Amino acid sequence: MRYLVIGDIHSNLAAFEAVLRDIKARGGFDRVWCLGDVVGYGPDPHECIQLLRQFEPVCVAGNHDWAAIGRVDTADFNPVAAQACRWTAQQLTPEDIDYLQKLPLELCQDDFTLVHGSPREPVWEYLMSREAAQDNFACFETTYCLVGHSHVPLVFELVGSSVVYRMFPDEGSLRLGENRLFINPGGVGQPRDGDPRASYAVYDANTKTVYHYRVEYDILTTQKRMKERGLPLSLIMRLSQGW
Ligand code: ZN
Numbered sequence: 235m236r237y238l239v240i241g242d243i244h245s246n247l248a249a250f251e252a253v254l255r256d257i258k259a260r261g262g263f264d265r266v267w268c269l270g271d272v273v274g275y276g277p278d279p280h281e282c283i284q285l286l287r288q289f290e291p292v293c294v295a296g297n298h299d300w301a302a303i304g305r306v307d308t309a310d311f312n313p314v315a316a317q318a319c320r321w322t323a324q325q326l327t328p329e330d331i332d333y334l335q336k337l338p339l340e341l342c343q344d345d346f347t348l349v350h351g352s353p354r355e356p357v358w359e360y361l362m363s364r365e366a367a368q369d370n371f372a373c374f375e376t377t378y379c380l381v382g383h384s385h386v387p388l389v390f391e392l393v394g395s396s397v398v399y400r401m402f403p404d405e406g407s408l409r410l411g412e413n414r415l416f417i418n419p420g421g422v423g424q425p426r427d428g429d430p431r432a433s434y435a436v437y438d439a440n441t442k443t444v445y446h447y448r449v450e451y452d453i454l455t456t457q458k459r460m461k462e463r464g465l466p467l468s469l470i471m472r473l474s475q476g477w
Pocket residue numbers: 242244271296298383384385
């Protein structure tokens with residue numbers, strides 16, 4: 235069984251399609267695990283929800299998914315993110331809204347917990363420091379936890395009582411053992427680690443190995459669509475830099 239692990243698609247259809255082509259060329263997948271923020275920032279919210287739903291994914295809600303349906307206040311976002319949220323909300327069909335509305339905040343699959351931010355605070359917390367990881371290891375039951383939200387591909391491993399932190403390199407693989415882990419596959423639609431390529435992971439349950447991949451996509455197409463839709467310039471520019 236092979237799981238495609240994706241998060242933070244952020245309405246970036248070109249990036250999402252590139253990931254799907256790339257994984258197909260690498261042997262495909264059986265199921266999709268999605269870590270939330272399907273929408274927000276990018277130009278194609280409805281199309282991304284539609285495409286994702288074709289795979290009947292296991293999917294949790296992110297802060298932008300909730301903002302798009304009014305479950306969190308856009309006042310909690312920075313001004314450009316809030317502007318994109320308000321635009322996103324206008325693009326959704328009743329079916330899209332219903333789909334986002336029903337997404338849970340946390341799910342367990344196999345020996346993994348899936349959340350957007352962190353097990354302690356699934357909607358908002360960025361799991362970026364060893365201290366935050368340490369506290370959060372007490373907040374879920376499974377051995378491993380998959381998170382998104384920061385758009386940075388990284389791994390926190392609990393070794394004895396201390397947390398070891400490392401980036402998850404492109405083409406890197408991680409053999410799962412007894413140590414508990416947080417794994418972030420990075421962001422599909424708005425990477426923030428200085429590499430503008432779409433980022434995703436694959437979990438192979440047969441070999442108990444997680445693989446991390448990057449794939450180039452047509453950034454100019456996404457930027458052109460964002461411009462046409464009047465989305466904020468800073469959100470358009472940042473895609474080129476991958477931050
Ligand atoms: Zn996000």
